[in-house]
Amino acid sequence: MKRYFIHTFGCQMNVNDSLRMSEVLGKLEYRPTPVAEEADLIILNTCSIREKAEDKMLSALGRYRTVKLARGTLLGVGGCVAQQEKDKLLKKVPYLDFVFGPDSIAKLPDIIGRVQGERERVVETAWVDSEEYVFPRADPETSRGKVTEFVTVMKGCDNVCSFCVVPHTRGREVSRAFPEVLAEVADLAKVGVREVTLIGQNVNSYQGGVSFAQLLLRTAEVPGIERVRFTTSHPHDLSDELIEAFRTQPKIMPHFHLPVQSGSNPVLKRMRRDYTVVQYLERLEKLRAARPGIAVTTDIIVGFPGETEEDFALTLELTEKVRYENQFSFIYSPRPKTGAALKEDEWGPVPHEVKIERLERLQKIQRRISGEHTASQVGLEVEVMVEGHSRYNPAKRFGRTPENRTVNFEGDAPAGAFVKVLVESATPNQLSGKQTVVLSQPVVVPPADLPGPDVSCVVADVA
Numbered sequence: 396m397k398r399y400f401i402h403t404f405g406c407q408m409n410v411n412d413s414l415r416m417s418e419v420l421g422k423l424e425y426r427p428t429p430v431a432e433e434a435d436l437i438i439l440n441t442c443s444i445r446e447k448a449e450d451k452m453l454s455a456l457g458r459y460r461t462v463k464l465a466r467g468t469l470l471g472v473g474g475c476v477a478q479q480e481k482d483k484l485l486k487k488v489p490y491l492d493f494v495f496g497p498d499s500i501a502k503l504p505d506i507i508g509r510v511q512g513e514r515e516r517v518v519e520t521a522w523v524d525s526e527e528y529v530f531p532r533a534d535p536e537t538s539r540g541k542v543t544e545f546v547t548v549m550k551g552c553d554n555v556c557s558f559c560v561v562p563h564t565r566g567r568e569v570s571r572a573f574p575e576v577l578a579e580v581a582d583l584a585k586v587g588v589r590e591v592t593l594i595g596q597n598v599n600s601y602q603g604g605v606s607f608a609q610l611l612l613r614t615a616e617v618p619g620i621e622r623v624r625f626t627t628s629h630p631h632d633l634s635d636e637l638i639e640a641f642r643t644q645p646k647i648m649p650h651f652h653l654p655v656q657s658g659s660n661p662v663l664k665r666m667r668r669d670y671t672v673v674q675y676l677e678r679l680e681k682l683r684a685a686r687p688g689i690a691v692t693t694d695i696i697v698g699f700p701g702e703t704e705e706d707f708a709l710t711l712e713l714t715e716k717v718r719y720e721n722q723f724s725f726i727y728s729p730r731p732k733t734g735a736a737l738k739e740d741e742w743g744p745v746p747h748e749v750k751i752e753r754l755e756r757l758q759k760i761q762r763r764i765s766g767e768h769t770a771s772q773v774g775l776e777v778e779v780m781v782e783g784h785s786r787y788n789p790a791k792r793f794g795r796t797p798e799n800r801t802v803n804f805e806g807d808a809p810a811g812a813f814v815k816v817l818v819e820s821a822t823p824n825q826l827s828g829k830q831t832v833v834l835s836q837p838v839v840v841p842p843a844d845l846p847g848p849d850v851s852c853v854v855a856d857v858a
């Protein structure tokens with residue numbers, strides 16, 4: 396029996412792609428191993444959103460070279476770096492056996508066959524950016540024992556944000572037909588999944604036969620599904636219809652990840668984000684009126700070319716005004732062939748020390764605000780869907796509130812149960828407490844062991 400190991404970098408799209416890879420490899424009689432040193436095949440599923448992600452991949456490759464030398468392991472690179480670098484990657488990394496893009500996962504058996512049989516070094520990075528693209532259908536058995544799952548609804552991105560490499564690595568938007576999405580959700584519900592997150596780089600412009608709001612509403616009606624989430628959205632096509640869905644369907648969870656990127660209009664303009672701060676705030680206000688208490692999170696880029704101290708102060712101001720539940724903030728990293736990278740000298744690069752200093756200031760403010768949000772929950776009873784055991788203490792349970800707040804708690808309910816938890820303490824990142832009431836039991840009896848970490852994918856750097 397041969398063994399494989401997949402090292403995953405990047406976003407949830409990549410994590411899902413890694414799961415599809417493991418399904419394909421399973422049909423070739425490969426089995427997963429959590430130990431890279433024991434693998435006959437190692438795949439790095441890569442991300443190129445920032446330079447740091449690429450650097451991590453290159454250093455991981457160096458480590459896996461030792462495994463290859465010791466036992467003849469095949470080494471492949473997939474994902475966004477593969478799509479961008481193509482055959483250049485084979486030249487750069489002489490011990491690499493194959494390179495394949497996100498659209499070539501189904502071709503893995505053929506690729507591996509060619510590498511083994513013909514001792515060929517293979518590059519497969521063709522894009523299928525049309526409605527002919529066939530989205531790999533998840534095998535529901537992969538999800539048995541899990542209570543929350545991700546379902547791909549679209550791929551690619553038609554926006555032109557000047558900092559972003561995604562249009563170069565994932566191509567144009569292609570939506571998955573809505574009956575296919577709903578069938579996958581129904582399959583997942585049958586094996587015990589109670590919460591689904593619909594994913595795509597830009598879900599708000601979904602065009603799979605119904606609007607995205609309709610897709611969410613129909614997903615919420617699939618028997619067995621209690622919670623629906625989605626990511627990620629662009630503010631400019633956050634429609635009134637979607638906001639209305641939040642008002643009418645309580646199964647759509649009260650959390651919205653709405654990346655703003657900057658609080659300064661001139662910066663947003665150079666980023667080609669297509670909205671002003673006022674327009675962004677107007678959308679949020681409407682959303683909050685439709686679903687009071689909704690938790691809002693965002694992404695921020697600090698040190699974008701030409702960002703002045705005044706621009707940055709506006710980002711701090713926006714952070715205070717919106718009172719985000721949480722922010723993912725990043726230092727601007729120039730990416731090959733993107734508009735901002737080509738104009739960086741003209742707009743004025745921000746020195747690295749200034750970027751670091753601004754990031755620290757922003758994160759300090761956000762930590763305080765996140766802490767205030769979580770502290771406000773102490774003493775309350777919150778509803779939690781049990782997802783498994785706590786990562787830090789296996790004797791405790793882990794789950795999330797509707798607002799997507801992480802909760803670690805004392806209790807005995809199985810994965811898939813809904814419980815009330817009395818919150819006893821909080822940090823900016825999580826709530827702690829104890830189970831008080833079991834609201835509902837899982838529909839599908841979960842395995843005796845609570846779900847543990849997935850051995851086939853090591854998520855090193857989720858964007």
Ligand code: 5AD
Nearest residue numbers: 558559654694695696725726727728
């Ligand atoms: N540099 C820094 N951060 C970036 N992001 C995307 N491209 C870059 C870049 N070149 C951030 C954005 C995006 C998140 C996924 O990553 O904030 O929303």
Ligand code: SF4
Nearest residue numbers: 405406442443444475
């Ligand atoms: Fe690719 Fe972007 Fe996901 Fe990174 S975050 S893996 S670049 S789609």
